[in-house]
Amino acid sequence: DTAVSQTPKYLVTQMGNDKSIKCEQNLGHDTMYWYKQDSKKFLKIMFSYNNKELIINETVPNRFSPKSPDKAHLNLHINSLELGDSAVYFCASSPRLAGASDTQYFGPGTRLTVL
Amino acid sequence: ELKVEQNPLFLSMQEGKNYTIYCNYSTTSDRLYWYRQDPGKSLESLFVLLSNGAVKQEGRLMASLDTKARLSTLHITAAVHDLSATYFCAVDDNITGANSKLTFGKGITLSVRP
Numbered sequence: 001d002t003a004v005s006q007t008p009k010y011l012v013t014q015m016g017n018d019k020s021i022k023c024e025q026n027l028g029h030d031t032m033y034w035y036k037q038d039s040k041k042f043l044k045i046m047f048s049y050n051n052k053e054l055i056i057n058e059t060v061p062n063r064f065s066p067k068s069p070d071k072a073h074l075n076l077h078i079n080s081l082e083l084g085d086s087a088v089y090f091c092a093s094s095p096r097l098a099g100a101s102d103t104q105y106f107g108p109g110t111r112l113t114v115l
Numbered sequence: 116e117l118k119v120e121q122n123p124l125f126l127s128m129q130e131g132k133n134y135t136i137y138c139n140y141s142t143t144s145d146r147l148y149w150y151r152q153d154p155g156k157s158l159e160s161l162f163v164l165l166s167n168g169a170v171k172q173e174g175r176l177m178a179s180l181d182t183k184a185r186l187s188t189l190h191i192t193a194a195v196h197d198l199s200a201t202y203f204c205a206v207d208d209n210i211t212g213a214n215s216k217l218t219f220g221k222g223i224t225l226s227v228r229p
Binding site for chain 2: 031040041042043044045048056090092094102103104105106107108109
């Protein structure tokens with residue numbers, strides 16, 4: 001049983017294209033996240049949603065737009081892709097219970113390559 | 116802005132020996148997480164440390180947290196090849212809010228040699 005799943009696993013596309021990455025979690029968690037991991041393995045949060053509501057929106061270009069149709073799904077749409085967008089994108093989820101450990105569970109990642 | 120530093124960034128370990136790696140951070144927080152990442156894979160949660168003096172152990176790994184020093188250590192006992200991976204620490208800097216916001220260190224890549 002996959003807890004946090006992402007599609008596609010690999011995405012190769014040309015500069016200027018628009019693409020989407022999908023994420024689903026079956027853990028019943030309320031909060032979901034998108035992270036970007038660059039070529040040096042540095043991980044940085046991009047967005048978080050709590051029960052379909054945007055909570056964290058870090059300094060991310062407007063070309064990136066998250067969408068959460070329900071609390072089990074958080075998709076990431078990227079417009080006008082640039083070379084610098086090449087990275088691995090991880091989706092994560094956490095239960096966010098007051099006083100709980102709030103561990104984030106990560107998906108398998110989507111490796112995006114922009115040519 | 117919260118900064119999380121890990122050192123060293125790369126560590127070559129000899130099988131059977133003990134090592135300690137460090138994670139320090141710049142602002143007050145009492146929630147610190149350790150994750151492991153194998154090459155090309157996702158992040159796997161190892162430890163959650165939620166208070167000053169917290170110590171957790173799993174197999175050959177032991178993590179501790181000193182919130183006064185803003186320091187966490189990950190101690191490796193008798194290193195084995197299976198421990199070769201990149202280890203990230205992450206600090207939650209939104210603990211008073213309704214949601215978690217993790218800031219990750221750059222990761223420490225451990226390589227165990229025979």
